Amino acid sequence: MELVAVFIIGTLIGSFLNVTIFRVHDDRSVVKGRSKCMKCEEAIDVKDLVPVLSYLNLRGRCRKCKSVISWQYPVIEIVTGLLFVAAWMASGMGLMFVRDAIFVSYLIIIFVYDLRHMMILDKFTVPAMIIAVLLNLWLGYIPAWSILAGGLVLAGFFYIQFAISKGGWVGGGDIRMGALMGFMLGLEHGLVALFIAYLLGAVVSVGLMLFGKAGRKTPIPFGTFLTVSTVVVLFCGGGIVEWYLGLFGG
Ligand SMILES: [Zn+2]
Structure with a gap:
Protein backbone atom coordinates (compact mmCIF):
# COMPACT_ATOMS: atom_id res chain seq x y z
CA MET A 1 0.00 0.00 0.00
CA MET A 93 10.70 7.10 4.97
CA GLY A 94 13.01 9.85 6.09
CA LEU A 95 15.35 12.56 4.95
CA MET A 96 17.40 10.18 2.79
CA PHE A 97 14.29 9.44 0.75
CA VAL A 98 13.62 13.15 0.32
CA ARG A 99 17.24 13.66 -0.75
CA ASP A 100 17.11 10.79 -3.25
CA ALA A 101 13.75 11.98 -4.63
CA ILE A 102 15.18 15.47 -5.24
CA PHE A 103 18.38 14.10 -6.80
CA VAL A 104 16.46 11.70 -9.04
CA SER A 105 14.08 14.47 -10.18
CA TYR A 106 16.98 16.67 -11.30
CA LEU A 107 18.70 13.73 -12.99
CA ILE A 108 15.54 12.82 -14.94
CA ILE A 109 15.21 16.40 -16.20
CA ILE A 110 18.88 16.50 -17.25
CA PHE A 111 18.58 13.08 -18.94
CA VAL A 112 15.51 13.95 -21.00
CA TYR A 113 16.73 17.42 -21.92
CA ASP A 114 20.09 16.09 -23.09
CA LEU A 115 18.42 13.28 -25.04
CA ARG A 116 16.03 15.68 -26.79
CA HIS A 117 18.22 18.72 -27.25
CA MET A 118 21.82 17.48 -26.79
CA MET A 119 22.39 20.03 -24.07
CA ILE A 120 23.09 19.99 -20.36
CA LEU A 121 21.69 23.27 -19.09
CA ASP A 122 23.28 25.25 -16.23
CA LYS A 123 19.72 26.18 -15.32
CA PHE A 124 19.38 22.61 -14.03
CA THR A 125 22.91 21.60 -12.99
CA VAL A 126 23.84 24.71 -11.00
CA PRO A 127 20.86 24.72 -8.58
CA ALA A 128 21.14 20.92 -8.32
CA MET A 129 24.82 21.28 -7.34
CA ILE A 130 24.02 23.76 -4.58
CA ILE A 131 21.22 21.56 -3.25
CA ALA A 132 23.43 18.44 -3.42
CA VAL A 133 26.27 20.05 -1.45
CA LEU A 134 23.96 21.51 1.21
CA LEU A 135 21.85 18.36 1.66
CA ASN A 136 24.85 16.04 1.79
CA LEU A 137 26.78 18.24 4.23
CA TRP A 138 23.70 18.52 6.41
CA LEU A 139 22.79 14.82 6.38
CA GLY A 140 26.40 13.81 7.01
CA TYR A 141 26.33 10.32 5.45
CA ILE A 142 29.17 11.22 3.11
CA PRO A 143 32.28 12.83 4.68
CA ALA A 144 32.54 16.54 3.84
CA TRP A 145 35.97 16.15 2.23
CA SER A 146 34.59 13.41 -0.06
CA ILE A 147 31.66 15.57 -1.20
CA LEU A 148 33.92 18.50 -2.09
CA ALA A 149 36.73 16.35 -3.54
CA GLY A 150 34.15 14.43 -5.61
CA GLY A 151 32.86 17.62 -7.23
CA LEU A 152 36.36 18.97 -7.88
CA VAL A 153 37.89 15.74 -9.20
CA LEU A 154 35.00 14.84 -11.53
CA ALA A 155 34.70 18.40 -12.83
CA GLY A 156 38.48 18.41 -13.26
CA PHE A 157 38.32 15.16 -15.24
CA PHE A 158 36.07 16.82 -17.82
CA TYR A 159 37.87 20.15 -17.63
CA ILE A 160 41.16 18.53 -18.67
CA GLN A 161 39.47 16.96 -21.73
CA PHE A 162 37.80 20.27 -22.47
CA ALA A 163 41.12 22.14 -22.28
CA ILE A 164 43.09 19.60 -24.35
CA SER A 165 40.46 19.39 -27.12
CA LYS A 166 39.59 23.11 -26.90
CA GLY A 167 35.96 22.14 -26.35
CA GLY A 168 35.87 19.51 -29.08
CA TRP A 169 35.30 16.35 -27.01
CA VAL A 170 33.24 17.66 -24.16
CA GLY A 171 31.34 20.88 -23.47
CA GLY A 172 31.07 23.13 -20.46
CA GLY A 173 27.84 21.32 -19.57
CA ASP A 174 29.80 18.11 -19.03
CA ILE A 175 32.16 19.86 -16.60
CA ARG A 176 29.19 21.06 -14.53
CA MET A 177 27.59 17.61 -14.78
CA GLY A 178 30.82 16.06 -13.45
CA ALA A 179 30.78 18.45 -10.51
CA LEU A 180 27.13 17.58 -9.84
CA MET A 181 27.86 13.83 -9.82
CA GLY A 182 30.72 14.31 -7.37
CA PHE A 183 28.65 16.53 -5.08
CA MET A 184 25.76 14.04 -5.12
CA LEU A 185 27.79 10.86 -4.64
CA GLY A 186 31.08 11.85 -3.03
CA LEU A 187 34.50 11.00 -4.45
CA GLU A 188 34.53 7.20 -4.22
CA HIS A 189 31.03 6.57 -5.57
CA GLY A 190 31.39 9.45 -8.04
CA LEU A 191 34.36 7.73 -9.66
CA VAL A 192 32.43 4.46 -9.83
CA ALA A 193 29.55 6.29 -11.56
CA LEU A 194 31.97 7.87 -14.03
CA PHE A 195 33.37 4.43 -14.86
CA ILE A 196 29.88 2.96 -15.34
CA ALA A 197 28.89 5.88 -17.60
CA TYR A 198 31.81 5.17 -19.95
CA LEU A 199 31.02 1.46 -19.90
CA LEU A 200 27.36 2.16 -20.75
CA GLY A 201 28.37 4.70 -23.39
CA ALA A 202 30.67 2.18 -25.04
CA VAL A 203 28.08 -0.61 -25.01
CA VAL A 204 25.32 1.60 -26.42
CA SER A 205 27.58 3.17 -29.09
CA VAL A 206 28.78 -0.22 -30.30
CA GLY A 207 25.18 -1.48 -30.26
CA LEU A 208 23.97 1.47 -32.34
CA MET A 209 26.82 1.01 -34.83
CA LEU A 210 26.14 -2.74 -35.16
CA PHE A 211 22.51 -2.06 -35.93
CA GLY A 212 23.50 0.68 -38.35
CA LYS A 213 21.71 3.36 -36.33
CA ALA A 214 24.85 5.41 -35.84
CA GLY A 215 28.27 5.95 -37.36
CA ARG A 216 31.55 6.79 -35.70
CA LYS A 217 30.76 10.48 -36.04
CA THR A 218 27.18 10.43 -34.76
CA PRO A 219 27.03 12.69 -31.71
CA ILE A 220 25.75 10.85 -28.65
CA PRO A 221 24.42 12.85 -25.71
CA PHE A 222 26.87 11.74 -23.04
CA GLY A 223 24.89 13.44 -20.29
CA THR A 224 22.29 10.68 -20.60
CA PHE A 225 24.87 8.05 -19.58
CA LEU A 226 26.18 10.24 -16.77
CA THR A 227 22.68 10.65 -15.31
CA VAL A 228 21.80 6.94 -15.63
CA SER A 229 25.04 5.85 -13.94
CA THR A 230 24.51 8.43 -11.17
CA VAL A 231 21.05 7.01 -10.44
CA VAL A 232 22.41 3.45 -10.43
CA VAL A 233 25.20 4.32 -7.99
CA LEU A 234 22.86 6.43 -5.86
CA PHE A 235 20.73 3.34 -5.18
CA CYS A 236 23.30 0.57 -5.11
CA GLY A 237 26.62 2.38 -4.81
CA GLY A 238 27.74 0.57 -1.67
CA GLY A 239 27.03 -2.81 -3.23
CA ILE A 240 28.92 -2.00 -6.42
CA VAL A 241 31.98 -0.70 -4.55
CA GLU A 242 32.07 -3.83 -2.36
CA TRP A 243 31.75 -6.09 -5.38
CA TYR A 244 34.50 -4.20 -7.17
CA LEU A 245 36.87 -4.37 -4.20
CA GLY A 246 35.95 -8.03 -3.76
CA LEU A 247 37.34 -8.74 -7.23
CA PHE A 248 40.76 -7.85 -5.86
CA GLY A 249 40.23 -9.75 -2.64
CA GLY A 250 39.99 -6.46 -0.74
ZN1 LIG B 1 -5.25 20.04 -29.01
Missing part, protein backbone atom coordinates in the same frame (compact mmCIF):
# COMPACT_ATOMS: atom_id res chain seq x y z
CA GLU A 2 2.83 2.29 1.02
CA LEU A 3 4.70 1.60 -2.20
CA VAL A 4 1.59 2.33 -4.26
CA ALA A 5 1.28 5.73 -2.59
CA VAL A 6 4.98 6.44 -3.23
CA PHE A 7 4.53 5.43 -6.87
CA ILE A 8 1.54 7.75 -7.30
CA ILE A 9 3.43 10.65 -5.71
CA GLY A 10 6.29 9.86 -8.10
CA THR A 11 4.02 10.02 -11.15
CA LEU A 12 2.66 13.39 -10.00
CA ILE A 13 6.21 14.73 -9.60
CA GLY A 14 6.96 13.16 -13.01
CA SER A 15 4.21 15.16 -14.67
CA PHE A 16 5.68 18.31 -13.10
CA LEU A 17 9.10 17.33 -14.50
CA ASN A 18 7.51 17.00 -17.96
CA VAL A 19 6.06 20.48 -17.70
CA THR A 20 9.44 21.81 -16.57
CA ILE A 21 11.31 20.22 -19.48
CA PHE A 22 8.91 21.53 -22.13
CA ARG A 23 8.44 24.98 -20.63
CA VAL A 24 12.13 25.62 -20.03
CA HIS A 25 12.78 24.79 -23.66
CA ASP A 26 10.01 27.14 -24.81
CA ASP A 27 11.25 29.76 -22.33
CA ARG A 28 7.97 29.84 -20.44
CA SER A 29 7.40 30.06 -16.70
CA VAL A 30 7.28 26.70 -14.95
CA VAL A 31 4.77 27.81 -12.32
CA LYS A 32 2.57 30.33 -14.12
CA GLY A 33 -0.17 29.58 -16.61
CA ARG A 34 -2.36 26.53 -17.28
CA SER A 35 -1.14 23.59 -19.29
CA LYS A 36 -2.16 23.88 -22.92
CA CYS A 37 -2.25 21.52 -25.87
CA MET A 38 0.87 22.11 -27.98
CA LYS A 39 -1.15 22.04 -31.19
CA CYS A 40 -4.51 23.76 -30.63
CA GLU A 41 -3.34 25.71 -27.53
CA GLU A 42 -6.59 24.86 -25.79
CA ALA A 43 -6.23 24.78 -21.97
CA ILE A 44 -6.22 21.20 -20.68
CA ASP A 45 -8.98 20.21 -18.24
CA VAL A 46 -7.89 19.19 -14.75
CA LYS A 47 -9.50 15.78 -15.36
CA ASP A 48 -7.10 15.26 -18.25
CA LEU A 49 -4.03 16.00 -16.14
CA VAL A 50 -4.02 12.75 -14.14
CA PRO A 51 -0.60 11.12 -14.65
CA VAL A 52 -0.55 8.07 -16.94
CA LEU A 53 -4.32 7.44 -16.65
CA SER A 54 -5.34 10.53 -18.63
CA TYR A 55 -2.96 9.58 -21.42
CA LEU A 56 -4.46 6.07 -21.57
CA ASN A 57 -8.00 7.38 -21.30
CA LEU A 58 -7.44 9.81 -24.21
CA ARG A 59 -5.52 7.13 -26.14
CA GLY A 60 -2.60 9.52 -26.48
CA ARG A 61 -4.56 12.26 -28.26
CA CYS A 62 -5.75 15.79 -27.38
CA ARG A 63 -9.43 15.77 -26.34
CA LYS A 64 -10.20 18.78 -28.55
CA CYS A 65 -8.02 18.64 -31.66
CA LYS A 66 -7.08 14.93 -31.55
CA SER A 67 -3.41 15.68 -32.19
CA VAL A 68 -0.94 13.14 -30.83
CA ILE A 69 0.40 13.77 -27.31
CA SER A 70 4.09 12.93 -26.84
CA TRP A 71 4.62 9.47 -25.33
CA GLN A 72 7.32 11.19 -23.30
CA TYR A 73 4.64 12.29 -20.81
CA PRO A 74 3.44 8.90 -19.55
CA VAL A 75 6.91 7.32 -19.83
CA ILE A 76 8.52 9.96 -17.61
CA GLU A 77 5.62 9.76 -15.16
CA ILE A 78 6.03 5.99 -14.86
CA VAL A 79 9.84 6.12 -14.66
CA THR A 80 9.69 8.80 -11.95
CA GLY A 81 7.15 6.70 -10.02
CA LEU A 82 9.38 3.62 -10.24
CA LEU A 83 12.51 5.50 -9.19
CA PHE A 84 10.66 6.96 -6.21
CA VAL A 85 9.70 3.43 -5.23
CA ALA A 86 13.35 2.37 -5.61
CA ALA A 87 14.42 5.29 -3.40
CA TRP A 88 11.83 4.30 -0.82
CA MET A 89 13.01 0.71 -0.82
CA ALA A 90 16.64 1.84 -0.54
CA SER A 91 16.19 4.22 2.37
CA GLY A 92 12.61 4.11 3.69
Whole structure:
Protein backbone atom coordinates (compact mmCIF):
# COMPACT_ATOMS: atom_id res chain seq x y z
CA MET A 1 0.00 0.00 0.00
CA GLU A 2 2.83 2.29 1.02
CA LEU A 3 4.70 1.60 -2.20
CA VAL A 4 1.59 2.33 -4.26
CA ALA A 5 1.28 5.73 -2.59
CA VAL A 6 4.98 6.44 -3.23
CA PHE A 7 4.53 5.43 -6.87
CA ILE A 8 1.54 7.75 -7.30
CA ILE A 9 3.43 10.65 -5.71
CA GLY A 10 6.29 9.86 -8.10
CA THR A 11 4.02 10.02 -11.15
CA LEU A 12 2.66 13.39 -10.00
CA ILE A 13 6.21 14.73 -9.60
CA GLY A 14 6.96 13.16 -13.01
CA SER A 15 4.21 15.16 -14.67
CA PHE A 16 5.68 18.31 -13.10
CA LEU A 17 9.10 17.33 -14.50
CA ASN A 18 7.51 17.00 -17.96
CA VAL A 19 6.06 20.48 -17.70
CA THR A 20 9.44 21.81 -16.57
CA ILE A 21 11.31 20.22 -19.48
CA PHE A 22 8.91 21.53 -22.13
CA ARG A 23 8.44 24.98 -20.63
CA VAL A 24 12.13 25.62 -20.03
CA HIS A 25 12.78 24.79 -23.66
CA ASP A 26 10.01 27.14 -24.81
CA ASP A 27 11.25 29.76 -22.33
CA ARG A 28 7.97 29.84 -20.44
CA SER A 29 7.40 30.06 -16.70
CA VAL A 30 7.28 26.70 -14.95
CA VAL A 31 4.77 27.81 -12.32
CA LYS A 32 2.57 30.33 -14.12
CA GLY A 33 -0.17 29.58 -16.61
CA ARG A 34 -2.36 26.53 -17.28
CA SER A 35 -1.14 23.59 -19.29
CA LYS A 36 -2.16 23.88 -22.92
CA CYS A 37 -2.25 21.52 -25.87
CA MET A 38 0.87 22.11 -27.98
CA LYS A 39 -1.15 22.04 -31.19
CA CYS A 40 -4.51 23.76 -30.63
CA GLU A 41 -3.34 25.71 -27.53
CA GLU A 42 -6.59 24.86 -25.79
CA ALA A 43 -6.23 24.78 -21.97
CA ILE A 44 -6.22 21.20 -20.68
CA ASP A 45 -8.98 20.21 -18.24
CA VAL A 46 -7.89 19.19 -14.75
CA LYS A 47 -9.50 15.78 -15.36
CA ASP A 48 -7.10 15.26 -18.25
CA LEU A 49 -4.03 16.00 -16.14
CA VAL A 50 -4.02 12.75 -14.14
CA PRO A 51 -0.60 11.12 -14.65
CA VAL A 52 -0.55 8.07 -16.94
CA LEU A 53 -4.32 7.44 -16.65
CA SER A 54 -5.34 10.53 -18.63
CA TYR A 55 -2.96 9.58 -21.42
CA LEU A 56 -4.46 6.07 -21.57
CA ASN A 57 -8.00 7.38 -21.30
CA LEU A 58 -7.44 9.81 -24.21
CA ARG A 59 -5.52 7.13 -26.14
CA GLY A 60 -2.60 9.52 -26.48
CA ARG A 61 -4.56 12.26 -28.26
CA CYS A 62 -5.75 15.79 -27.38
CA ARG A 63 -9.43 15.77 -26.34
CA LYS A 64 -10.20 18.78 -28.55
CA CYS A 65 -8.02 18.64 -31.66
CA LYS A 66 -7.08 14.93 -31.55
CA SER A 67 -3.41 15.68 -32.19
CA VAL A 68 -0.94 13.14 -30.83
CA ILE A 69 0.40 13.77 -27.31
CA SER A 70 4.09 12.93 -26.84
CA TRP A 71 4.62 9.47 -25.33
CA GLN A 72 7.32 11.19 -23.30
CA TYR A 73 4.64 12.29 -20.81
CA PRO A 74 3.44 8.90 -19.55
CA VAL A 75 6.91 7.32 -19.83
CA ILE A 76 8.52 9.96 -17.61
CA GLU A 77 5.62 9.76 -15.16
CA ILE A 78 6.03 5.99 -14.86
CA VAL A 79 9.84 6.12 -14.66
CA THR A 80 9.69 8.80 -11.95
CA GLY A 81 7.15 6.70 -10.02
CA LEU A 82 9.38 3.62 -10.24
CA LEU A 83 12.51 5.50 -9.19
CA PHE A 84 10.66 6.96 -6.21
CA VAL A 85 9.70 3.43 -5.23
CA ALA A 86 13.35 2.37 -5.61
CA ALA A 87 14.42 5.29 -3.40
CA TRP A 88 11.83 4.30 -0.82
CA MET A 89 13.01 0.71 -0.82
CA ALA A 90 16.64 1.84 -0.54
CA SER A 91 16.19 4.22 2.37
CA GLY A 92 12.61 4.11 3.69
CA MET A 93 10.70 7.10 4.97
CA GLY A 94 13.01 9.85 6.09
CA LEU A 95 15.35 12.56 4.95
CA MET A 96 17.40 10.18 2.79
CA PHE A 97 14.29 9.44 0.75
CA VAL A 98 13.62 13.15 0.32
CA ARG A 99 17.24 13.66 -0.75
CA ASP A 100 17.11 10.79 -3.25
CA ALA A 101 13.75 11.98 -4.63
CA ILE A 102 15.18 15.47 -5.24
CA PHE A 103 18.38 14.10 -6.80
CA VAL A 104 16.46 11.70 -9.04
CA SER A 105 14.08 14.47 -10.18
CA TYR A 106 16.98 16.67 -11.30
CA LEU A 107 18.70 13.73 -12.99
CA ILE A 108 15.54 12.82 -14.94
CA ILE A 109 15.21 16.40 -16.20
CA ILE A 110 18.88 16.50 -17.25
CA PHE A 111 18.58 13.08 -18.94
CA VAL A 112 15.51 13.95 -21.00
CA TYR A 113 16.73 17.42 -21.92
CA ASP A 114 20.09 16.09 -23.09
CA LEU A 115 18.42 13.28 -25.04
CA ARG A 116 16.03 15.68 -26.79
CA HIS A 117 18.22 18.72 -27.25
CA MET A 118 21.82 17.48 -26.79
CA MET A 119 22.39 20.03 -24.07
CA ILE A 120 23.09 19.99 -20.36
CA LEU A 121 21.69 23.27 -19.09
CA ASP A 122 23.28 25.25 -16.23
CA LYS A 123 19.72 26.18 -15.32
CA PHE A 124 19.38 22.61 -14.03
CA THR A 125 22.91 21.60 -12.99
CA VAL A 126 23.84 24.71 -11.00
CA PRO A 127 20.86 24.72 -8.58
CA ALA A 128 21.14 20.92 -8.32
CA MET A 129 24.82 21.28 -7.34
CA ILE A 130 24.02 23.76 -4.58
CA ILE A 131 21.22 21.56 -3.25
CA ALA A 132 23.43 18.44 -3.42
CA VAL A 133 26.27 20.05 -1.45
CA LEU A 134 23.96 21.51 1.21
CA LEU A 135 21.85 18.36 1.66
CA ASN A 136 24.85 16.04 1.79
CA LEU A 137 26.78 18.24 4.23
CA TRP A 138 23.70 18.52 6.41
CA LEU A 139 22.79 14.82 6.38
CA GLY A 140 26.40 13.81 7.01
CA TYR A 141 26.33 10.32 5.45
CA ILE A 142 29.17 11.22 3.11
CA PRO A 143 32.28 12.83 4.68
CA ALA A 144 32.54 16.54 3.84
CA TRP A 145 35.97 16.15 2.23
CA SER A 146 34.59 13.41 -0.06
CA ILE A 147 31.66 15.57 -1.20
CA LEU A 148 33.92 18.50 -2.09
CA ALA A 149 36.73 16.35 -3.54
CA GLY A 150 34.15 14.43 -5.61
CA GLY A 151 32.86 17.62 -7.23
CA LEU A 152 36.36 18.97 -7.88
CA VAL A 153 37.89 15.74 -9.20
CA LEU A 154 35.00 14.84 -11.53
CA ALA A 155 34.70 18.40 -12.83
CA GLY A 156 38.48 18.41 -13.26
CA PHE A 157 38.32 15.16 -15.24
CA PHE A 158 36.07 16.82 -17.82
CA TYR A 159 37.87 20.15 -17.63
CA ILE A 160 41.16 18.53 -18.67
CA GLN A 161 39.47 16.96 -21.73
CA PHE A 162 37.80 20.27 -22.47
CA ALA A 163 41.12 22.14 -22.28
CA ILE A 164 43.09 19.60 -24.35
CA SER A 165 40.46 19.39 -27.12
CA LYS A 166 39.59 23.11 -26.90
CA GLY A 167 35.96 22.14 -26.35
CA GLY A 168 35.87 19.51 -29.08
CA TRP A 169 35.30 16.35 -27.01
CA VAL A 170 33.24 17.66 -24.16
CA GLY A 171 31.34 20.88 -23.47
CA GLY A 172 31.07 23.13 -20.46
CA GLY A 173 27.84 21.32 -19.57
CA ASP A 174 29.80 18.11 -19.03
CA ILE A 175 32.16 19.86 -16.60
CA ARG A 176 29.19 21.06 -14.53
CA MET A 177 27.59 17.61 -14.78
CA GLY A 178 30.82 16.06 -13.45
CA ALA A 179 30.78 18.45 -10.51
CA LEU A 180 27.13 17.58 -9.84
CA MET A 181 27.86 13.83 -9.82
CA GLY A 182 30.72 14.31 -7.37
CA PHE A 183 28.65 16.53 -5.08
CA MET A 184 25.76 14.04 -5.12
CA LEU A 185 27.79 10.86 -4.64
CA GLY A 186 31.08 11.85 -3.03
CA LEU A 187 34.50 11.00 -4.45
CA GLU A 188 34.53 7.20 -4.22
CA HIS A 189 31.03 6.57 -5.57
CA GLY A 190 31.39 9.45 -8.04
CA LEU A 191 34.36 7.73 -9.66
CA VAL A 192 32.43 4.46 -9.83
CA ALA A 193 29.55 6.29 -11.56
CA LEU A 194 31.97 7.87 -14.03
CA PHE A 195 33.37 4.43 -14.86
CA ILE A 196 29.88 2.96 -15.34
CA ALA A 197 28.89 5.88 -17.60
CA TYR A 198 31.81 5.17 -19.95
CA LEU A 199 31.02 1.46 -19.90
CA LEU A 200 27.36 2.16 -20.75
CA GLY A 201 28.37 4.70 -23.39
CA ALA A 202 30.67 2.18 -25.04
CA VAL A 203 28.08 -0.61 -25.01
CA VAL A 204 25.32 1.60 -26.42
CA SER A 205 27.58 3.17 -29.09
CA VAL A 206 28.78 -0.22 -30.30
CA GLY A 207 25.18 -1.48 -30.26
CA LEU A 208 23.97 1.47 -32.34
CA MET A 209 26.82 1.01 -34.83
CA LEU A 210 26.14 -2.74 -35.16
CA PHE A 211 22.51 -2.06 -35.93
CA GLY A 212 23.50 0.68 -38.35
CA LYS A 213 21.71 3.36 -36.33
CA ALA A 214 24.85 5.41 -35.84
CA GLY A 215 28.27 5.95 -37.36
CA ARG A 216 31.55 6.79 -35.70
CA LYS A 217 30.76 10.48 -36.04
CA THR A 218 27.18 10.43 -34.76
CA PRO A 219 27.03 12.69 -31.71
CA ILE A 220 25.75 10.85 -28.65
CA PRO A 221 24.42 12.85 -25.71
CA PHE A 222 26.87 11.74 -23.04
CA GLY A 223 24.89 13.44 -20.29
CA THR A 224 22.29 10.68 -20.60
CA PHE A 225 24.87 8.05 -19.58
CA LEU A 226 26.18 10.24 -16.77
CA THR A 227 22.68 10.65 -15.31
CA VAL A 228 21.80 6.94 -15.63
CA SER A 229 25.04 5.85 -13.94
CA THR A 230 24.51 8.43 -11.17
CA VAL A 231 21.05 7.01 -10.44
CA VAL A 232 22.41 3.45 -10.43
CA VAL A 233 25.20 4.32 -7.99
CA LEU A 234 22.86 6.43 -5.86
CA PHE A 235 20.73 3.34 -5.18
CA CYS A 236 23.30 0.57 -5.11
CA GLY A 237 26.62 2.38 -4.81
CA GLY A 238 27.74 0.57 -1.67
CA GLY A 239 27.03 -2.81 -3.23
CA ILE A 240 28.92 -2.00 -6.42
CA VAL A 241 31.98 -0.70 -4.55
CA GLU A 242 32.07 -3.83 -2.36
CA TRP A 243 31.75 -6.09 -5.38
CA TYR A 244 34.50 -4.20 -7.17
CA LEU A 245 36.87 -4.37 -4.20
CA GLY A 246 35.95 -8.03 -3.76
CA LEU A 247 37.34 -8.74 -7.23
CA PHE A 248 40.76 -7.85 -5.86
CA GLY A 249 40.23 -9.75 -2.64
CA GLY A 250 39.99 -6.46 -0.74
ZN1 LIG B 1 -5.25 20.04 -29.01
